[in-house]
Amino acid sequence: MQGDFHVHTQYCQHGADDKMEAYVLQAIKKGFTHLSFTEHAPLPESFTDPAPHRDSTMDRNNVEAYVTEGKALQKQYKDDLQINIGFEVDYIRGYEQETQTFLDTYGPEMDDGILSVHMLQAPDKSFFCIDYSEEEFGRAADVFGGLSPLYKTYYENLRASLEADLGFFKPKRIGHITLIQKFQLAYPKPAEFSKEQQNILEVMKEKGYELDVNTAGLYKPLCKEIYPPAELIAYAAKMGIPLVPGSDSHAAGGIGKGFEYLSDYFLQIPQRLTL
Numbered sequence: 001m002q003g004d005f006h007v008h009t010q011y012c013q014h015g016a017d018d019k020m021e022a023y024v025l026q027a028i029k030k031g032f033t034h035l036s037f038t039e040h041a042p043l044p045e046s047f048t049d050p051a052p053h054r055d056s057t058m059d060r061n062n063v064e065a066y067v068t069e070g071k072a073l074q075k076q077y078k079d080d081l082q083i084n085i086g087f088e089v090d091y092i093r094g095y096e097q098e099t100q101t102f103l104d105t106y107g108p109e110m111d112d113g114i115l116s117v118h119m120l121q122a123p124d125k126s127f128f129c130i131d132y133s134e135e136e137f138g139r140a141a142d143v144f145g146g147l148s149p150l151y152k153t154y155y156e157n158l159r160a161s162l163e164a165d166l167g168f169f170k171p172k173r174i175g176h177i178t179l180i181q182k183f184q185l186a187y188p189k190p191a192e193f194s195k196e197q198q199n200i201l202e203v204m205k206e207k208g209y210e211l212d213v214n215t216a217g218l219y220k221p222l223c224k225e226i227y228p229p230a231e232l233i234a235y236a237a238k239m240g241i242p243l244v245p246g247s248d249s250h251a252a253g254g255i256g257k258g259f260e261y262l263s264d265y266f267l268q269i270p271q272r273l274t275l
């Protein structure tokens with residue numbers, strides 16, 4: 001594979017300070033021909049970031065700077081690397097309208113994008129960022145009434161993200177579809193969710209979405225698995241869902257990390273990016 005299609009930048013409030021250019025140089029050094037910057041889009045204005053440090057995304061005031069910097073790099077390195085600018089957009093149930101407003105505004109600037117579920121609403125109406133920390137995950141499991149309802153809610157939200165009308169610029173790729181398993185070695189999977197997972201892939205196929213084959217989970221000490229794991233990647237491949245690799249790097253050194261574990265798969269550069 002010649003590209004990394006899920007990459008963060010210095011604009012992410014929970015990542016390293018490495019500048020976008022450092023990521024570009026690392027991608028070139030790796031021999032890549034494609035790089036997609038997919039910074040966390042700012043959360044909807046009326047939504048309060050439930051992460052303890054409220055650092056889940058980029059600052060809303062930095063969106064222009066991010067796009068401008070990306071476009072300059074795009075030009076500067078155009079002979080060495082195809083740089084795509086985009087966002088990893090949160091799907092938060094109940095905030096579809098504001099999410100669409102963001103996409104309608106910045107969509108015309110976006111070459112690529114990912115839609116992800118990180119935020120879940122508990123029965124008591126409070127929200128949790130499910131990948132923030134082991135402690136927060138444990139707290140979420142308590143408030144949801146156990147791991148089973150937490151997992152169930154995750155897959156329901158993922159399903160809703162596929163169905164949601166977010167307008168013309170809705171991202172075409174679905175992020176890390178087994179993120180709920182990030183802490184699985186501390187909180188073992190409560191039951192078989194393969195039916196729900198397969199259903200997600202079937203709807204993705206029907207609606208024409210790409211799969212973010214995300215190696216970050218391999219390096220999470222309580223996950224140690226690609227998002228999604230091998231059997232689901234194989235299932236997606238069999239259905240003909242485009243498999244698009246992403247390192248989910250939050251530091252320049254992470255570009256392409258773990259891609260050697262993806263060599264069995266037929267990975268694709270999204271067609272719309274090859275024009």
Ligand SMILES: [Zn+2]
Nearest residue numbers: 008012040250
């Ligand atoms: Zn992040």
Ligand SMILES: [Zn+2]
Nearest residue numbers: 088116175176
């Ligand atoms: Zn993510």
